[in-house]
Amino acid sequence: MKANILIIDDNQDIAQALQVLFTINNLQCALAYSPQDGLALLQQQHFDLVIQDMNFTADTTSGEEGMQLFNDVRQINPDIPIILITAWTHLETAVDLVKSGAADYLAKPWNDDKLLITVNNLLELNELQDQQRQRAKSKQNQQIQLEQQYNLCDMQFRSDAMLQLLQMATQVAAADVPILITGPNGSGKEKIAEVVQANSSCKNGPFIKVNVGALSQDLLEAELFGAEAGSYTGANKTRIGRFERANGGTLFLDEIGNLSMQGQAKLLRVLETGEFERIGGSQSIKVSVRIISATNTDIPKAIQSGNFREDLYYRLNVINLKLAPLNERKEDIFPLVDTLLQGKYQLSSASREVLLSHDWPGNIRELLNTIKRAQLLCVDGIITEQHLGIELIKTNKLGPKEDVTEQDVVTAIKSSSGVISDAAKSLGLSRSAFYRRMKKFDIKDV
Incomplete structure (x- = not known):
């Protein structure tokens, strides 16, 4: 046409x-x-x-x-x-x-030749932008459909990576199989576990959370399986363990990669039989519990080094949900920030650029703390880069960033949902300059 x-x-x-x-x-x-x-x-x-x-x-x-x-x-x-x-x-x-x-x-x-070159370049780039807008619209429709069909626990996101992860999480939620959520610290693994629980067949049951990696050997067994009165010093009454409390619901075992070898053996036995005894007890207790575990540890590597049981890994890892770090899904930054600000604060253009430029080693947890800090320091409703307190390698203050890379352009397009004018502004470029860089890097599909 x-x-x-x-x-x-x-x-x-x-x-x-x-x-x-x-x-x-x-x-x-x-x-x-x-x-x-x-x-x-x-x-x-x-x-x-x-x-x-x-x-x-x-x-x-x-x-x-x-x-x-x-x-x-x-x-x-x-x-x-x-x-x-x-x-x-x-x-x-x-x-x-x-x-x-x-x-x-x-x-x-x-000049006819110059005009034709300009027109043809713009038409080609505009077609690419139309395709990007169509993809963004399709993604938005998928997100709306997902939100209407499932309980996403008020998750705020815009990235393809998170959309695909939530589509998989809600798809497998109803299946009564163990799920292992992997991802770096602070990336939101517990929130994904909540989404799985909220859409599972046991969604009306209890949702019990425990950081197993933080439990000492002395506390682990009593915390997970309970203890009878008098079974150890200080046990004046029967203690109900996390497995028993989670009966009919979900048990979320966080930081499973830090569990000791002894603790792994005890956990494996319960997962294999579905039965356990309280400390000091002789009666077997049988429970029906959905297991969701999470870790930031490279478990296959831990298996090779002898720090994690391979048989336990396969018990826990029937379904693996891999959560990407925030610096690989920066499109999720502003939906998260907007939820925190609740319309009471606005971000300056410089602060928005800082949020996109930062690498976020602490992931969502770091982002939330950064915004809370900015809210405390802001007095006029406008959050500036100084309020954020993030140190960056500064680009040329007198003009746009000169060393714009292909990844910069791709990230800017994704972060602005394909709106080229917004993407250009985030890099300090005019729209035509941004188009030229798209042409230079042959960026057609983001």
């Missing part, structure tokens, strides 16, 4: 000359000789690009009419590329409009 270009220029000779140029180069073209006619056409049909004059009244050179037309076009279609073309206007006006999102600025008389 041919691209469709709208030319808005009061000089009919110029408009028709452009139409001839584009037609012989296999580009479809429509003409409007006034801003009003151009805006009417734009509302009636689809166009891929607009070329507009800056002055429409005789003896007018201020460019104010062109600025108004530019803003009106943006109101109708915020994403359509706009090329400004005129013989008379102030340079400052053109620069301001390019900063506001105009794709390019050409002076009359124009």
Whole structure:
């Protein structure tokens, strides 16, 4: 299908000359000789690009009419590329409009070859952007469908990685099989466990959590399996263990990779038989418990080094949910932050750039603490980079980042859900400069 270009220029000779140029180069073209006619056409049909004059009244050179037309076009279609073309206007006006999102600025008389190259590049990049918007819309629809069908426990996310993880988590939640959640510290493993529990067949049962790696050998058995009164010094009454308390529900064993070898042996025995005795007791207790465990340990490596039982690993790891670190899903940063701010605070553009640039070694836990700190220090409702307290390697303060990499561009697009103008702003670039980098790195599918 041919691209469709709208030319808005009061000089009919110029408009028709452009139409001839584009037609012989296999580009479809429509003409409007006034801003009003151009805006009417734009509302009636689809166009891929607009070329507009800056002055429409005789003896007018201020460019104010062109600025108004530019803003009106943006109101109708915020994403359509706009090329400004005129013989008379102030340079400052053109620069301001390019900063506001105009794709390019050409002076009359124009160079046909240069104009065609510019138009074809913009049309190609606009097609890529349309594809990205479609993917973003598809992802948003999938997220809405997931939220309507399942209880996501108020999780805030935007990344593909988290969408896919939650799709898998909700899919396997109803199956009565053990699940192992792996991921770095502070990445939200417990929250994923809550989602699994909330959508399981035992969702109305108890959800008992225990950090098994933090339990000493003396406490482990009593904590997990309970103890009879008088079974050890200080046991004045019967103690109900976590397994027994979780009967009919879910037991979440956090930091399972730190469990001692002795503790692993005892846990394996219960998982194999479903039965245990309290310390000091002789009666077997049988429970029905869904096991979800979590760890930041590389368990296969721990198995090789003799620090984790392979048979226990296979008992726990029927389904593995791998949670990526926050620096691999930075699209999730602002949904999380917006939830914390609750509309009471706003982020400055510099602070937003800092949040995207930081590597987040502490993951979501670090992000939450950073925002809490900023809220305490902020007094006027605007959170600045100083409130965040994050030290970064600074880029050139006088202008946009010069060493923009392919990964910078990809991350910016993902973080802005495919909205190129927002992605460009996050890197301190104009929209046209951002397009050029997309072209340079041949970025077509994000």
